[in-house]
Amino acid sequence: MSVSGLTARALKKLQQTTHKTLNRSLDRHVKLAVTGFSGSGKTAFITALVKHLTTQATAQNLPFFEVVREQRLVACKQVPQSALDIPSFEYQNAVQHLLADPPSWPPSTQRINTLTLALKFRSTQGVRQHLSDTHTVYLELIDYPGEWLMDLPMLNQDFASWSEQQLKRLAQPDYAHISAPFLQQLAKFDATHAVDESALAALANSYADVLKQLKAQTRLARLQPGRMLIPGELEGAPILQFFPVSGLDAVPEQSQYHHLEQRFEAYKKQVITPFYREHFCRFDRQLVLVDLLSALNDGHTTLTETQSALSDTLAMFRHGKSGFLSRLFRPSIDKVLFAANKCDSVALADQDKLTRLLHTLLLPSENELKFSGVEIDTMAISSVKSTQPKQLTEQGKILSCIYGKPVGEPNYISYLPPIPPEHLPSAQQWPAQGYEFLSFEPYPAYQGQIEHIRLDHVLQFLLGDKLQ
Ligand SMILES: Nc1nc2c(ncn2[C@@H]2O[C@H](COP(=O)(O)OP(=O)(O)OP(=O)(O)O)[C@@H](O)[C@H]2O)c(=O)[nH]1
Ligand SMILES: [Mg+2]
Numbered sequence: 001m002s003v004s005g006l007t008a009r010a011l012k013k014l015q016q017t018t019h020k021t022l023n024r025s026l027d028r029h030v031k032l033a034v035t036g037f038s039g040s041g042k043t044a045f046i047t048a049l050v051k052h053l054t055t056q057a058t059a060q061n062l063p064f065f066e067v068v069r070e071q072r073l074v075a076c077k078q079v080p081q082s083a084l085d086i087p088s089f090e091y092q093n094a095v096q097h098l099l100a101d102p103p104s105w106p107p108s109t110q111r112i113n114t115l116t117l118a119l120k121f122r123s124t125q126g127v128r129q130h131l132s133d134t135h136t137v138y139l140e141l142i143d144y145p146g147e148w149l150m151d152l153p154m155l156n157q158d159f160a161s162w163s164e165q166q167l168k169r170l171a172q173p174d175y176a177h178i179s180a181p182f183l184q185q186l187a188k189f190d191a192t193h194a195v196d197e198s199a200l201a202a203l204a205n206s207y208a209d210v211l212k213q214l215k216a217q218t219r220l221a222r223l224q225p226g227r228m229l230i231p232g233e234l235e236g237a238p239i240l241q242f243f244p245v246s247g248l249d250a251v252p253e254q255s256q257y258h259h260l261e262q263r264f265e266a267y268k269k270q271v272i273t274p275f276y277r278e279h280f281c282r283f284d285r286q287l288v289l290v291d292l293l294s295a296l297n298d299g300h301t302t303l304t305e306t307q308s309a310l311s312d313t314l315a316m317f318r319h320g321k322s323g324f325l326s327r328l329f330r331p332s333i334d335k336v337l338f339a340a341n342k343c344d345s346v347a348l349a350d351q352d353k354l355t356r357l358l359h360t361l362l363l364p365s366e367n368e369l370k371f372s373g374v375e376i377d378t379m380a381i382s383s384v385k386s387t388q389p390k391q392l393t394e395q396g397k398i399l400s401c402i403y404g405k406p407v408g409e410p411n412y413i414s415y416l417p418p419i420p421p422e423h424l425p426s427a428q429q430w431p432a433q434g435y436e437f438l439s440f441e442p443y444p445a446y447q448g449q450i451e452h453i454r455l456d457h458v459l460q461f462l463l464g465d466k467l468q
Pocket of ligand 1: 036037038039040041042043045107144146147341342343344345382384385439
């Protein structure tokens with residue numbers, strides 16, 4: 001290769017890097033982590049965010065989002081994404097579900113995908129005002145199957161501690177009826193024995209069945225390994241064929257235990273680590289969506305499990321105030337918003353209780369984050385409104401009900417939802433009849449417009465300062 005060819009390429013690379021760096025230093029590029037376990041509402045949130053910013057950005061619709069209220073948002077549109085190796089988020093398909101008659105929810109996510117929005121706005125202050133009339137912030141969003149998020153904490157575990165944790169969970173009375181066939185098979189398994197591929201495959205399949213049933217019948221978050229549920233390109237790969245086994249005092253070389261341990265480590269190294277490194281290490285802001293209502297429906301054990309799964313997962317993100325220098329080289333999350341999603345399934349007056357419950361669940365994590373200089377907030381939201389509040393009078397008493405179409409039901413109903421607890425009730429305090437919050441279909445769009453609850457607060461908290 002000629003020296004001039006090399007120099008030209010090097011120069012181009014330098015220009016690209018400088019351009020990227022300048023974008024970052026002027027806060028032009030914001031990478032938002034929309035985090036949440038499967039079913040927490042990530043895809044619906046991203047769809048609603050794009051819809052509201054691109055076609056419904058009025059002061060009436062987003063009053064708490066300053067740039068919109070002050071009429072400084074010139075326009076917002078989807079632009080080609082920078083990551084060419086990741087499929088694009090199928091916005092049109094997702095939004096068509098919400099706008100259809102009757103409307104439905106976009107399907108659950110099977111692979112990672114991404115989308116970049118350009119927000120062109122007029123600045124009010126600082127250097128920017130003098131640089132040009134309008135400025136553009138690029139907002140990058142990534143959507144992925146929630147199951148894959150659950151794998152991140154495995155990076156901090158070895159095979160023995162992971163196995164112990166999984167087996168303890170499977171033995172809990174709430175889940176024992178599902179895990180019994182696997183646990184019985186496991187009791188007959190000799191981990192010290194020389195490798196028998198067919199025995200390992202049979203147990204791995206049985207363990208995968210348990211995970212699938214737990215997913216179908218409960219709202220348990222930590223179903224690991226997540227790729228057993230959504231394998232993506234790893235369908236049928238031996239790296240997925242492992243399962244938890246009780247620890248041994250000494251692990252014989254060439255034993256089945258040793259083999260499983262190797263597969264576990266390979267899964268961490270070849271599946272979780274690249275995913276984490278490529279997609280989860282360079283976020284600027286984070287939204288954590290939590291579906292508290294499904295966990296409450298499931299019972300005390302699942303709510304407690306959700307709490308510890310959230311705390312383990314949050315610990316995996318790089319947080320901390322992004323000073324100018326660290327920002328250039330290693331941007332880190334400096335604002336985290338915790339959102340109790342789907343708050344439209346409870347009465348308007350009780351939505352605050354969800355916020356307080358979420359706050360209580362996350363206290364230890366919040367404390368940790370605040371200590372590292374991260375700004376946090378907690379709120380109850382619904383990115384896509386699925387019910388309308390409705391007051392009914394019964395025997396002279398006013399009841400705060402909600403009106404909507406429950407998923408799978410043919411008709412709209414007025415429903416008096418249960419009151420969510422404000423604090424984590426102990427097993428003894430748990431109501432005998434449990435909780436029964438209903439899931440609703442999206443509320444029909446009116447003239448192509450969908451409604452939200454506090455999406456504008458979310459946008460202001462996460463992006464407001466970048467659009468000043
Ligand atoms: N009431 C209400 N329900 C919602 C909302 N967003 C999502 N849901 C419900 O939650 C379900 C899951 O939403 P998704 O957006 O697919 O969740 P996800 O986090 O992308 O899930 P995975 O793709 O499986 O990781 C939907 O099918 C709806 O039933 C919301 O804003 N309000
Ligand atoms: Mg999804």
